[in-house]
Amino acid sequence: MSLPLTEEQRKKIAENRQKALARRAEKLAGQHQNTGSGSSVAAKPFQSKQGPFQNFSRDPSKSGSHGVIFKQQNPPSSSDGDQRPQNSPSFQLSTSEQAKRAWEKQEEVPTACLSQRLPSQMTVAGISPPLAYSPPEVPSQQLSGYVLGQGHPQASHGTKSTSFVNTTHESLAGAKNSQETTASSSGQPPGDAALEAQIARPSASGQNIADVHCGTGRMTPRTEGRLHQKLGTPQHKAAGSQQGTCIRKGDRFQVKIGYNEELVAAFKSLPSRRYDPATKMWNFSMTDYNALMEAAQRLPGVTLQSLEGAEGQMGSPSGSHSVVQTGLPAAPSLAFVKGQCTLISRARFEADIGYSEDLIALFKQMESRKYDVKTRKWNFLLEEYNKLMEKVCRLPQVQLDPLPKTVTLAFAAQLEKTSLGPVTNVPEADLSGVDSKLVSSLLPFQRAGVNFAIAKRGRLLLADDMGLGKTIQAICIAAYYRKEWPLLVVVPSSVRFTWEQAFRQWLPSLSPERVNVIVTGKDCLTAGLVNIVSFDLLSKIEKQLKTSFKVVIIDESHFLKNIKTARCRAALTFLKVAKRVILLSGTPAMSRPAELYTQILAVKPTFFPQFHAFGLRYCAAKRLPWGWDYSGSSNLGELKLLLEEAVMLRRLKCDVLSQLPAKQRKLVVVAPGQMNSRTRAALNAMAKEMTTENKTKRQQKEALLLFFNRTAEAKIPCVIEYILDLLESGREKFLVFAHHKVVLDAVTEELEKKRVQHIRIDGSTSSADREDRCQRFQLSEGHAVAVLSITAANMGLTFSSADLVVFAELFWNPGVLMQAEDRVHRIGQSNSVGIHYLVARGTADDYLWPLIQEKIKVLGEAGLSETNFSEITEATDYFYKDPKQQEIYDLFQKSFEEDGSDMELLAATESFHPGSSSQDTGDPLAESTSTGSPQKKKRFEFFDNWDSFTSPL
Numbered sequence: 002m003s004l005p006l007t008e009e010q011r012k013k014i015a016e017n018r019q020k021a022l023a024r025r026a027e028k029l030a031g032q033h034q035n036t037g038s039g040s041s042v043a044a045k046p047f048q049s050k051q052g053p054f055q056n057f058s059r060d061p062s063k064s065g066s067h068g069v070i071f072k073q074q075n076p077p078s079s080s081d082g083d084q085r086p087q088n089s090p091s092f093q094l095s096t097s098e099q100a101k102r103a104w105e106k107q108e109e110v111p112t113a114c115l116s117q118r119l120p121s122q123m124t125v126a127g128i129s130p131p132l133a134y135s136p137p138e139v140p141s142q143q144l145s146g147y148v149l150g151q152g153h154p155q156a157s158h159g160t161k162s163t164s165f166v167n168t169t170h171e172s173l174a175g176a177k178n179s180q181e182t183t184a185s186s187s188g189q190p191p192g193d194a195a196l197e198a199q200i201a202r203p204s205a206s207g208q209n210i211a212d213v214h215c216g217t218g219r220m221t222p223r224t225e226g227r228l229h230q231k232l233g234t235p236q237h238k239a240a241g242s243q244q245g246t247c248i249r250k251g252d253r254f255q256v257k258i259g260y261n262e263e264l265v266a267a268f269k270s271l272p273s274r275r276y277d278p279a280t281k282m283w284n285f286s287m288t289d290y291n292a293l294m295e296a297a298q299r300l301p302g303v304t305l306q307s308l309e310g311a312e313g314q315m316g317s318p319s320g321s322h323s324v325v326q327t328g329l330p331a332a333p334s335l336a337f338v339k340g341q342c343t344l345i346s347r348a349r350f351e352a353d354i355g356y357s358e359d360l361i362a363l364f365k366q367m368e369s370r371k372y373d374v375k376t377r378k379w380n381f382l383l384e385e386y387n388k389l390m391e392k393v394c395r396l397p398q399v400q401l402d403p404l405p406k407t408v409t410l411a412f413a414a415q416l417e418k419t420s421l422g423p424v425t426n427v428p429e430a431d432l433s434g435v436d437s438k439l440v441s442s443l444l445p446f447q448r449a450g451v452n453f454a455i456a457k458r459g460r461l462l463l464a465d466d467m468g469l470g471k472t473i474q475a476i477c478i479a480a481y482y483r484k485e486w487p488l489l490v491v492v493p494s495s496v497r498f499t500w501e502q503a504f505r506q507w508l509p510s511l512s513p514e515r516v517n518v519i520v521t522g523k524d525c526l527t528a529g530l531v532n533i534v535s536f537d538l539l540s541k542i543e544k545q546l547k548t549s550f551k552v553v554i555i556d557e558s559h560f561l562k563n564i565k566t567a568r569c570r571a572a573l574t575f576l577k578v579a580k581r582v583i584l585l586s587g588t589p590a591m592s593r594p595a596e597l598y599t600q601i602l603a604v605k606p607t608f609f610p611q612f613h614a615f616g617l618r619y620c621a622a623k624r625l626p627w628g629w630d631y632s633g634s635s636n637l638g639e640l641k642l643l644l645e646e647a648v649m650l651r652r653l654k655c656d657v658l659s660q661l662p663a664k665q666r667k668l669v670v671v672a673p674g675q676m677n678s679r680t681r682a683a684l685n686a687m688a689k690e691m692t693t694e695n696k697t698k699r700q701q702k703e704a705l706l707l708f709f710n711r712t713a714e715a716k717i718p719c720v721i722e723y724i725l726d727l728l729e730s731g732r733e734k735f736l737v738f739a740h741h742k743v744v745l746d747a748v749t750e751e752l753e754k755k756r757v758q759h760i761r762i763d764g765s766t767s768s769a770d771r772e773d774r775c776q777r778f779q780l781s782e783g784h785a786v787a788v789l790s791i792t793a794a795n796m797g798l799t800f801s802s803a804d805l806v807v808f809a810e811l812f813w814n815p816g817v818l819m820q821a822e823d824r825v826h827r828i829g830q831s832n833s834v835g836i837h838y839l840v841a842r843g844t845a846d847d848y849l850w851p852l853i854q855e856k857i858k859v860l861g862e863a864g865l866s867e868t869n870f871s872e873i874t875e876a877t878d879y880f881y882k883d884p885k886q887q888e889i890y891d892l893f894q895k896s897f898e899e900d901g902s903d904m905e906l907l908a909a910t911e912s913f914h915p916g917s918s919s920q921d922t923g924d925p926l927a928e929s930t931s932t933g934s935p936q937k938k939k940r941f942e943f944f945d946n947w948d949s950f951t952s953p954l
């Protein structure tokens with residue numbers, strides 16, 4: 002359809018075009034002279050795009066998004082929609098990628114160059130976009146991407162690759178052939194196609210099509226003219242030619258073409274027309290497609306490439322050069338649909354794809370078909386997957402991406418119809434070789450966890466909720482493979498000794514000497530049969546890590562979530578060679594699926610050897626101007642199913658609540674290694690002081706008090722480290738009870754420093770404020786810590802929104818401790834609550850802990866306490882073989898049982914201030930407790946440097 006232009010108007014337009022062309026040609030020739038022979042106009046914008054990425058790759062710190070956006074070393078050439086990795090020209094490209102790049106190059110050509118294109122070249126360009134943007138046989142899963150942290154996405158789309166620089170018309174046509182949409186099928190006369198190929202063939206230097214068009218200055222108006230003559234095309238027609246393309250946008254299509262008055266008039270005549278001022282493009286409904294294409298066909302000099310998926314469908318070759326003339330498909334059959342298969346249950350998958358009549362007909366042939374009216378999607382049994390996919394491949398208008406290969410492998414039994422049961426039956430493992438004490442203690446769900454692990458040949462991510470006893474399960478699994486030991490256990494440093502304790506507790510057959518806790522980088526990693534090392538030390542013992550451990554436990558394995566960290570890189574070296582890998586985490590991913598990647602890699606290295614494939618499928622990977630963003634999430638249901646099938650076991654507290662006690666107490670042996678030698682020596686001196694003969698009762702008590710005070714001070718770094726580890730492990734809300742002001746202060750300061758939401762209630766908090774702060778904590782979301790004084794906040798407050806209580810310090814009166822525990826264990830609490838007692842060896846805790854046990858036992862026997870500490874009491878192994886120790890214990894017992902001692906102790910401890918008194922050699926107690934003026938007491942230089950002491954090493 003054309004507008005009736007007057008002859009004069011036509012002439013004027015033609016003249017103006019000629020003038021503009023001449024001006025551009027002149028300008029171009031000038032530019033070529035300026036840029037020299039090696040430069041290419043077409044290449045320029047491409048090179049300039051590379052700049053920032055090269056800079057970026059040199060500066061990975063600018064990746065943003067907390068290390069989740071992985072470095073992209075190659076420049077993307079388009080930013081929207083296409084999520085495949087791009088290649089620099091020197092990389093191998095698949096044929097479809099070449100075609101796409103050739104297309105993009107065409108797009109990048111400046112207007113001046115466009116005006117010089119030959120009609121035949123337009124046809125060359127016109128063949129590529131549909132197949133290049135959507136290669137049906139290339140599942141995204143096959144896209145190999147980054148080897149994490151190492152940079153390049155490798156160009157492998159599963160199709161034959163040829164070098165980009167050698168791109169030829171033939172290779173493009175070849176690509177097209179492979180997609181069943183060949184250039185010849187577009188209805189062009191063969192003679193013309195051959196001629197085009199000849200013209201478009203690159204120079205011997207391997208220059209690509211775009212360069213030939215307008216690249217290096219070889220193309221001048223004169224040569225252009227010669228080419229036109231060769232084609233028998235009048236030169237003025239080439240100057241006036243306009244090439245455009247139709248692009249599918251949902252149920253509409255838009256036309257991308259430069260301004261043409263006649264075409265615009267044609268657009269305006271179509272009822273469904275819309276103009277988008279943002280893109281400056283017209284768009285139409287599919288019903289107007291044929292009318293538009295016919296109108297475009299009638300306009301001289303206008304070449305409008307048909308819609309993606311339309312070419313080759315309805316061959317009505319007219320013999321024209323124009324792509325439009327390759328045949329106009331009827332609008333309904335143009336419905337090119339693209340989608341993907343997704344796993345929706347262990348037995349079924351869903352086709353997530355738009356409407357296609359042919360496809361629906363095919364779906365209806367499947368016996369297991371189900372249509373979900375809510376999601377409006379069809380789903381099928383996995384056993385029909387292969388059949389369906391085979392048939393879908395034969396529908397040219399449909400691109401249904403398959404399930405990732407990892408998924409089909411993990412669910413092979415279902416695909417092959419060999420196992421249709423809804424739940425896999427995990428066989429009962431033979432645990433006869435494991436200590437019976439351990440095996441008999443396992444709760445039913447823990448036993449099931451051990452069975453699962455053994456069914457998975459000792460490689461799993463045990464992701465049970467916090468406090469469900471991952472430690473006992475891990476020890477049992479590792480013990481099953483005892484013949485393959487030495488065992489390596491990697492843990493947060495705050496729980497190294499707790500793990501040592503757990504081995505002692507649960508594996509009596511293992512001699513305690515065979516448990517080796519690595520404390521410094523100089524310690525030998527293989528000294529024990531069980532070797533426990535902290536994450537922090539991993540990078541310091543890298544050489545030793547080359548020793549291969551066949552059995553490895555990683556506690557809080559989400560500490561490895563970031564591949565860029567030294568600890569993760571170090572861990573991957575030994576995880577690669579380990580035969581059994583037992584990962585433990587209550588929170589394997591705290592905010593995004595990308596965090597799971599390294600843990601999956603550790604358990605199943607073959608699942609997603611390259612992060613990019615994982616990122617595309619499960620992290621909604623997006624290409625941004627600075628690289629790929631993997632911080633999103635996609636197909637989470639499928640990821641969960643995949644993990645549960647092959648990698649992970651996760652039970653929530655609510656799933657197993659009936660098997661859990663209402664309160665679970667945990668003894669956390671905090672690291673005395675944090676104490677420097679002076680601290681340790683001073684504590685020993687305090688202990689000695691208490692048992693020195695000829696001491697009055699009062700003097701003994703004062704010595705005891707100072708011992709208690711110094712213990713508080715000495716524990717601070719361990720306490721802080723433990724709290725920070727809890728936060729890092731995803732514990733959102735918990736209470737921290739302490740007694741000494743110095744401890745409360747240190748914890749509060751640290752939380753402030755780390756900007757963690759917290760409240761504090763101590764003796765100085767008014768009653769009104771107590772309630773306010775308590776409410777604030779109850780209602781807060783995300784991380785929140787309540788820092789509470791054991792004696793000032795152990796009553797009358799409800800903190801039921803938390804389910805964990807940490808006792809940073811012990812207190813001699815178990816009744817007070819129990820009251821404090823019950824701040825969370827009360828009406829409104831639906832969970833089993835965790836109580837962690839931090840106990841430091843070599844401090845007053847050695848005496849306080851057994852004292853508390855003793856008292857609780859008595860209360861329990863009298864029916865006054867439901868609490869049973871027996872398991873952990875046993876575990877602590879506090880039997881005083883040394884008579885001096887027994888003496889100190891007796892002293893503690895006596896002192897705390899005397900009437901009024903509590904008040905005296907409280908006063909003394911509250912007033913205690915770190916670093917008090919310089920009377921190292923004298924009796925500091927006399928000042929700190931008996932003078933009654935603690936503020937005035939002299940400073941006791943107990944620690945070299947307060948700052949270094951409070952910041953964990």
Ligand SMILES: Nc1ncnc2c1ncn2[C@@H]1O[C@H](COP(=O)(O)OP(=O)(O)OP(=O)(O)O)[C@@H](O)[C@H]1O
Binds near residue numbers: 665
């Ligand atoms: N079967 C059991 N018998 C006796 N005590 C148990 C049993 N299972 C777990 N416990 C105790 O429960 C407490 C919590 O267990 P554990 O520390 O292993 O939990 P977790 O799952 O590792 O928690 P988190 O994720 O917080 O570290 C410990 O004191 C442990 O000794």
